[in-house]
Amino acid sequence: MSEEVLPGFCSMCMQSDCGTLVEVKDGVVVKVRGNPLSPSNKGKLDLRGLSIIMNLYNPYRVKAPLKRTNPEKGPDVDPRWERISWEEAFDMVAEKLRKIRKDDPRKLVMWEGWGRCEVYIGLIVGPFKDAFGVVNVVGSHGALCSIHFAASLVHGQFPEATFDIDYTNYVIATGRTLGPNVASACGSTRRFIEALERGMKLVVVDPRRSIEASKAYRWIPIRPGTETAFALAIIYVMLYEINKFDEWFVKNRTNGPYLIGPDGYYVRDAKSKKPLIWDPVDGRAKTFDDESIKDYALEGVYNVNGVDAKPAFQLLKEHVKEYTPEWAEKITTVPAETIRTIAREFIEQARIGSTISIDGFDFPYRPAAFTGSGRGSVSHLGGMYFDLAGKIINALVGAIEVPGGITGNRFTGPGPDVLMPNQDGLVTPFLEAEGWRSHLAKYSFKFPPDHVEMREFYPFMHTGPHLTIKSILEPEKYHLPYKVEAFMICGANPIRTVGQRERFIEAFKKVPFIFTLSPFFDEPTMMADVVLAEHTPLETGMVNVCMTQHQTTGSDTRELQRLLYRKPVKPLYDTKHPIEIIIELAERVGILYGKGGLNDAINKWWPLKEEYALDLEKKYGVEELFDRLASSLVGKEGLNELKKKGVATRRVTPGKLGYNYYYHPGNKTRHPIYFEHAKAIADKLRAYLKQYNIGVPGWRNIDEFFAYFQPLPVWIPNKEFDAPPEYDLYAINWKTNFMPFGTGNTAENPWLHEIRVNDPYELRILVNSETAKKKGLKDGDLVCVESRYGKTKGRVKITELIHPEVIGIPALYGSGTIMMNPTAKEGPYFNALLSIDEEVSIDPLHGGIEISPRVRIYKV
DSSP: OOEEEEEEEOOSSSSOOOEEEEEEETTEEEEEEEOTTOTTTTTOOOHHHHTTHHHHTOTTSOOSOEEOOOOOOOTTSOOOOEEOOHHHHHHHHHHHHHHHHHHOGGGEEEEEOGGGHHHHTTTTHHHHHHHHTOOEEEESSOTTOOOOHHHHHHTSOSSOEEEBTTTOSEEEEESOOSSGGGTOTTTHHHHHHHHHHTTOEEEEEOSBOOHHHHTOSEEEOOOTTOHHHHHHHHHHIIIIIIOOOOHHHHHHHBSTTSEEOTTSSBOBOTTTOOBEEEETTTTEEEETTOTTOOOOOOSSOEEETTEEEEEHHHHHHHHGGGOOHHHHHHHHOOOHHHHHHHHHHHHHHHTTTOEEEETTEEEEOOOEEEEOOOHHHHSSTTTHHHHHHHHHHHHHHTOBSSTTSEEEOOTTOSOTTTTOBOTTSBBOOOGGGGSSBOSSOBOOOOSSOSOTTOTTTOTTOSOOHHHHHHHHHOTTTTTOOSOOOEEEEESOOHHHHSSOHHHHHHHHHHSSEEEEEESSOOHHHHTOSEEEEBOOGGGOOEEEEOOOOSSOBOHHHHTEEEEEEEOOOOOSSSOBOHHHHHHHHHHHHTOSSSTTSHHHHHHHHSOOOGGGOOOTTOOOOHHHHHHHHHHHHHHHHHHHHHHHHSEEEEEOSOGGGGOGGGGSOTTSSBBOSSOHHHHHHHHHHHHHHHHHTOOOTTOSOHHHHHTTOOSSOOOOOOGGGGSOTTOOEEEEEEOBTTBSSSTTOTTTOHHHHHHHTTOTTSSEEEEEHHHHHHHTOOTTOEEEEEESSOEEEEEEEEESSBOTTEEEEETTOSOOOTTSOGGGGOSOOGGGGOOOOHHHHBOTTTOOBOOOOEEEEEEO
16 A cells, blocks of 8 residues: 655635645545644644545546537536547637737636636736736636725735734724634634634624624624725714824824815925925925924815815814714614724724834834725725725724734735835825726726726726626627637636626627636536636645735734645546646747747746746746746755645744834835825826716716715715615625635535535525514525525525624525536525626726625515
8 A cells, every 4th residue: 555645735715825735545635634834724724625635536527628519508508528639629729819819819808716816816817918918817706805905005015904913902803704704724713713812802893793703802783885884983983072093193104194285186396296294383384205394284274385275184084074973873773882982992902102112123003903804894885985994093093004903915925115105105006006907917098998897997996807798798888899709717707706697698608719727617617618627726736825814914924935835646637737738828829938928927927036037948847837936935955845845934024024114114104094096096087088078888977986986985875775675685795614715616515515514504594583583484494585686595594693684695605507516506696686787786996896785585
């Protein structure tokens, strides 16, 4: 009997940074366990990681390259697959790609997603896009999780903001998980438990009593989609009732002192064009960086450059005057006195004025955090205003980018470039906050539009799968000047993961040629003309450069550069490594070699040192590529250690170096609490629309569209408030430990299915006991939940763990294909309830859709 233990890492959530050890006996994987050397999971592994074996031995998986012989398409239509050779598969796909590239690269749409996030994003999508000249790269995952704008604007970091759990003593978590809700073994859950044990107080504001809420100091149920009103009322209490805030921070670390003119813009110095502040000691206006400033005025009216100007802080204070707790109570259902209590506790716990010394450097110490970037609170029509209001709440106590407070979690980690000030002295907007930019490419306004996602009209959008299919279905309405001829799908499933599934299927049918890199027969794969059979994770050897973790951050991983190595098991079938597939396609299309080719693009996208850069005229194997990547980061000796242990780490930002404040202390950079940048980009967009005499497609009322680009957060009731009275409940959805993302094909996994069918809160529709009584519902009743846009069915679970006005549907079950494990279709399908129509659902600022529709529920 032969036995071996292979190092690896889990690929069953978007982080993919839990080190694993894979036990193999006689060529059969018998067990997967956590690698104790991995700093994130420290030998632990969640249930998804343990179940990864079932991806390898899934009898429903794609086992060889295939071509469709049935022209009719649909997730439940038999494609009549014909097995073909890799040579034929590559030839078919390359022929189509060569023709499109010669004609118009815009006609190829690349779909990327969390299906294989550790492989695709940055490793395939970016380099191939650049080499081919792809304009349209569409993320299938972002429409329901557009949480990134505020962090990119205020922290200069992507993808979101988290909090420093090492030092935080008081956390307000609104509509988000801190790790436990998704059973995250990659450090978040462990750090969360350790923080609670040392006495951290947690306040959870959520319609549902989540796992975090069960451990919380307070659980505050709230009506979905009203979180902005809650946050604005807290600001009111801070400024009008308690009247206590971190005056030094607001003056020195925000644009609160910047003078704003009647037009809503900074009043600027005539010569330098820099924003002006008012120095009350000298009684005159000065540029924000004038070394002679003795003090900053935060309130008052000052005549400067012939106009009456007010400090941004003054405008903020005036702006929130109407947002009282009593006003918010009627909207949110949160009692006014509860709002006051939370505001008071937050200020007390923030310890305004305190400092802490780390490695001999004195930091402001603010052990309180208002965590705003949660999918449950932001992904609403008008929801980004909530996140921006949360930034203001943190700024008012000085809890931004300092120990104990909120910090961005940019994938490159802390460093001097993160809070780099721009010409106005503010943190430089990053990625999505720049305007007309995605995480993959920089865009500018052009008409007719280049992008199927309509990025020209949504300058801060995360991803636009919902707009992509609408522009394909109605190209004249959306001004699309070309016809999409091919989809290239890598780890993406927009048919399942967005909303109005049938419209996505209809759009897919309009595209002449679709090919997928896929290990499973999900919906897009069943719509494909050619399937390039991909390894499952355990068969995919690679090096993973770990990101900063999403839910919480602590010194145990923040100070480390972490690499994980996976030694693959022998492939079971006629499948290939996805990067091998991309390299082969690039060569056949004619974009592998030379300047501007795939090798050249990899050199630009990957952190390769000069001695390990790719020869532009050589074809590389997958293992050599990853050897070069690892060697660039940890050296040759580090590479050997990595392959032996499965883990390589370097302490790159220990102690004080782990806090961005250290690199730009005092007033060396500032965070916006007045969001002039959003207004400026919106006004530019208005000008473009006027120039071309057009509107925003799908929006009849253009003033309503631009109402979402105000420089201060404003309460705008979303369209679900206008639903007919028979739609008397709200539907909510959340990630669970069985299915936090589409990553890892958890819907089909039989081990996970065996557990979840015995979980009384999974695969069910949660209804408050009071509500159930009024509607005559009992545990186990089969019911229909219907919104104005669609409906789904499922069994009732009566509970006290949810707001009386809310029904809850966990995860994303109930959708699949005829060639998947039938368990994939079990359970209620939440996304059937969602709309993708502009004036009903789409938020102009973050580009995502409303995720809490009004519904009615009745027995089937």
